[in-house]
Amino acid sequence: MRPAPPQPRCWFFLSYAHSQPLPGREETDTDGNVRTFFRHLSAEVARLTGAGEGTQVGFFADLAEAGSNWKAVQSEMLAVADVFVALYSPNYFNKSWPMREREAFLQRLSTVLPAQEQRLRHVVPVLWVPLPPWNDIPEHGTALALGRGVPEYEENGLRALCMLRVYQPAYRRILQRLAQHIVDVARTSPVGPSAPLQIDEVRPERRPVRPAGDTEKPFLISVLCPTLEHLPEGRSPTPYGATRQRWRPFGAMRELPVADYAANTAERRGLPTRIIDATQDGAAELFDTCPTLLLLDPWTLAAPGGAEILALVAKHLHPWVTCLVVADRQDPEHAGRGAELSTQATARLGRIGARRVITVLDVDELANRMPAIVESTRKEYLSTGMVFPPKGPHETRPTLRGRRQGPGTSGKEE
Known part of the structure; x- marks a missing residue:
C-alpha cells in the first residue's frame, strides 16, 4: 500500500476578534480585511518557504468548510500550527473565542517548550486596531515592537494600513517583517504536531480592554x-x-x-x-x-x-x-x-x-x-x-463645591 502524501505544514494560525458560528446559521462576523491580510501573509510565507503555488501555509477560522465540525477543525489546526498570530483590537479581548484559541495554543506549547521565553516567540501579537491608552495588556509592547520604525503602524494599526492605498509601503514592510519572523521561529524552534485540545472546554481568564470604572458593564x-x-x-x-x-x-x-x-x-x-x-x-x-x-x-x-x-x-x-x-x-x-x-x-x-x-x-x-x-x-x-442603582451604599459624586452627600444625609458640607 502506497503511504499517504504528507500534509502541508501549517506555518501560522491567524487569530482575530470573531465569534463561534451559531448552529444552523450561515452568518459570519469575519472582517473582510482579515481575509485580505491572511491572503497577503500566506503569499509572503509561501514565497519565503518555497511552498508550491496554491499550497495552504496558514489557517484562520474562515477557512473551515460550511457544515464541517468547526470546533474540531479549529482544535486540529491549533495542534499543528508553528506560530500563533493574534490580531489585537479592543474586541479581541472582549470576545471569548479568540481568547480560547490563544489559551489552547499556549497550553499546547507548555507541554513541549519548557522555557517561557521560548514559548512567547511562537505567539506574535499584531496591532490590528489601536488599543485605548488605559489598556493593561502585557503584550501591547510586543505588538508595537513589530512596527518599530513604521510610525503609521502604531498610530493607525495594521487594519488601516491594509485598507488604504496611501499606507501600502508601510503595510508591505510590516507584512514582510511578520512573515520572516514566522518562518524564522518555525525553523529554529520547531514544536511538531500535538494531540488536539477540546477548545470549547478551555476557559481562559478574560481581560477586557476597558478602564477601571467604565460605565459599560459586561x-x-x-x-x-x-x-x-x-x-x-x-x-x-x-x-x-x-x-x-x-x-x-x-x-x-x-x-x-x-x-x-x-x-x-x-x-x-x-x-x-x-x-x-x-x-x-x-x-x-x-x-x-x-x-x-x-x-x-x-x-x-x-x-x-x-x-x-x-x-x-x-x-x-x-x-x-x-x-x-x-x-x-x-x-x-x-x-x-x-x-x-x-x-x-x-x-x-x-x-x-x-x-x-x-x-x-x-x-x-x-x-x-x-x-x-x-x-x-x-x-x-x-x-x-444605571439611573436607579440598587439600594445600598454608593460612592458619592464630586461637585465643584465638594462631594455631594448621599441620600439621607443633611446635605451640608463638612
Whole structure:
C-alpha cells in the first residue's frame, strides 16, 4: 500500500476578534480585511518557504468548510500550527473565542517548550486596531515592537494600513517583517504536531480592554440548572455536564451549550460578556450592577435543594434581569413532568419578584428570539440600571463645591 502524501505544514494560525458560528446559521462576523491580510501573509510565507503555488501555509477560522465540525477543525489546526498570530483590537479581548484559541495554543506549547521565553516567540501579537491608552495588556509592547520604525503602524494599526492605498509601503514592510519572523521561529524552534485540545472546554481568564470604572458593564449570562452530580430523580443526564455552564437543553444543538449560544449572540453585538454559575458565592450580587440574562432549566425545581438554589437570586431580580426559562418540547421527558415544572418555574419566578420572564420550548424559537432578548435586556439596564442603582451604599459624586452627600444625609458640607 502506497503511504499517504504528507500534509502541508501549517506555518501560522491567524487569530482575530470573531465569534463561534451559531448552529444552523450561515452568518459570519469575519472582517473582510482579515481575509485580505491572511491572503497577503500566506503569499509572503509561501514565497519565503518555497511552498508550491496554491499550497495552504496558514489557517484562520474562515477557512473551515460550511457544515464541517468547526470546533474540531479549529482544535486540529491549533495542534499543528508553528506560530500563533493574534490580531489585537479592543474586541479581541472582549470576545471569548479568540481568547480560547490563544489559551489552547499556549497550553499546547507548555507541554513541549519548557522555557517561557521560548514559548512567547511562537505567539506574535499584531496591532490590528489601536488599543485605548488605559489598556493593561502585557503584550501591547510586543505588538508595537513589530512596527518599530513604521510610525503609521502604531498610530493607525495594521487594519488601516491594509485598507488604504496611501499606507501600502508601510503595510508591505510590516507584512514582510511578520512573515520572516514566522518562518524564522518555525525553523529554529520547531514544536511538531500535538494531540488536539477540546477548545470549547478551555476557559481562559478574560481581560477586557476597558478602564477601571467604565460605565459599560459586561453582559452577564447566568445559569441555573442541575449538574451531573445533582440530577433530579429519574432525569436523563444527557443535557447536563459537570458544571452548569455545560448545559445543552436541545438535542439539535448538542455541540453548543445554551450559555455559550447566548454569549455568542451578545458578542456579535459588540458586548463584552461573562458566563457565571449563579450558585457560586457572590455571583448573584453581580446582577445588581450588570445587564443579566438568567437561563433557568425548569428541572432545577426538582433537583436536590432546588428551592434553595432559586432563592439565591431572589433578592437580585432587578428590572434589567431577564429570566429565560428554557425547555425542549421534543424531549421525551418534557411531556408530563417537564411541562409541569416549566409552568411552576414561571410562576415561582413571578412570586419572587422577576419582572421579565420568557419561556422558549424549541431551538428555533431560541435562535429567533435571542437577539431581541439580548438587546432588550441591555436597553433596560441602560435606561434603569444605571439611573436607579440598587439600594445600598454608593460612592458619592464630586461637585465643584465638594462631594455631594448621599441620600439621607443633611446635605451640608463638612
